[in-house]
Amino acid sequence: MQRLARVNLDQQNASAVELFGHYDEITTILLRHLPPSTATMLARPEVHGDVVEWYSELQGQPYLLGNSERDQQARKQAEDLISQRLATVDKLRAELLQKGSISAEQATLLERMVDAAQHDSIQIYIVNKQPVITGWGLGKKPIPVPPPVVPVPSKSRWWLWLLPLLLLLLGGLAWWLFFRAEPIQPEPIEPVKIEISKPEPPKEEPKPELPKEEPKPEPQQLEFIPESEEPSKVEEPPKVEEPPKVEDLPKVEEPPKQEKPKYCTKTITPAQRPQMVIVFDDSLSMLASLNESSAVINAFWDRWNNNEIISEEEKAHMFREPRRLTTAKKAATDIIDKIDPNIDIGLVSLRRCPGARNHGMFGPSKRKALKAQIRGLFPKEGEENIGTALHSGLRQAAAMVDGVKRDAFILVLSDGEESCDKGNTNVCAIAQELAKQKPKLKINVVDIGGAKAANCLATETKGKVFTANSKAQVTNMINQAIKPMVEKEECK
Secondary structure: OEEEEEEEOOHHHHHHHHHHOOHHHHHHHHHHHOOHHHHHOEOEEEEEOOEEEEEEOOOOOOEEOOOOHHHHHHHHHHHHHHHHHHHHHHHHHHHHHHHOOOOHHHHHHHHHHHHHOOOOOOEEEEEOOEEEEEOOOOOOOOOOOOOOOOOOOOHHHHHHHHHHHHHHHHHHHHHHHHOOOHHHOOOOHHHHHHHHHOOHHHHHOHHHHHHHHOOOHHHHHHHOOHHHOHHHHOOOHHHHHHHHHHHHHHHHHHHHHHHHHHHOOOOOOHHHOOEEEEEEOOOHHHHOEOOOOHHHHHHHHHHHHOOOOOOHHHHHHHOOOOEHHHHHHHHHHHHHOOOOOOOEEEEEEOOEOOOOEEEEEEOHHHHHHHHHHHHOOOOOOOOOOEOOOHHHHHHHHHHOOOOOOOOEEEEEEEOOOOOOOOOOOOHHHHHHHHHHHOOOEEEEEEEEOOOOOOHHHHHHOOOOEEEEOOHHHHHHHHHHHOHHHHOOOOOO
């Protein structure tokens, strides 16, 4: 996530600030029913005192559309696209309200959002070829300009309309006088044309007879072409060699027969299906860039925790893309569709102390809602009780699965250690306890940044540790970590 703009607030913006507090609720509805580009069109507002900062989750260099001729053309295209998307949102609001899928309050929020996106205070940025609106809700809706009044012609000069009519009448009279007797002249010429047409048919008759005689020698030439005789001689036995090529085809079809077991499934009752929970670290430390070393990041957080003065430039540099959080969210949402549809997936987030947040289990029909929940995870600077509740998150995730009679799997995505109950509870001890209580439970850990703080979770439960220090590694390691949940079941 990157910051686009920073704007001062005044007392007149109280209604807008109240609307900003419902940003996550609005975008969750949009992501559930519309393409992500509609939700990312609205920049995320973050209010800090009398200042609001605008952020975008899109990656790429932002470009503010100005007043140049080139920018005006691009702005016109962007405004047309924004208008289309806002119209779609308004139509969706009416449909969902009619079906009872949203409450009246949520419908009002969507209506206010559509109105706020058309205020005269908005600025349009282009990020990754997509329009992003900042300043929405802070101004007023532009008043449409009335169409210009067309003056009505004066009634005093009505007689001027008679002049063209008089000219037409005079022209028609002159034509009738000059061309009146001309139709009598062509009558004596007609019989001459009839006499000329009679001798022409006998002259044309011998001409078609000549081409009839000419094609006769052509078939004689064809008789001398040896090609008609060759087919009888060339009954080529080599052409009989084609059947072996046909015999080769079944051999090519044999490999799919070997691959069929990979796509076969055995009959499994719902009580036997494996379970999975994603434990996602959305603490403040996940905002750090993957391009910074662990030593630099640790020194930064030491200064942060000691309340030392840190400039906005330092924060912007440390929190630049690719962020750990942004990369982990993108990789986590991408793997959701790869997981076996027979497996229910739970979600636990770690950013609040003293206890982690349990988002519940998501069945096969709720995969889109699960991805929307992951995309909405984001720590706020200055938020109270922020930390990494790894102890609480681990216990909640273990309570959501069986692990005794059914296979269970926990995927931990984190860059650090426990910070909420540090010193009182040992994460490794919890892993040992869970290994005894739930022998069919395995924990895989994707260690973002190489902190190694939670690696014992995998060791104690016979899981695996995947260390990721770059954007590409994060995606690759998460894909490897979920392989047990992706593999198809064998045939009987």
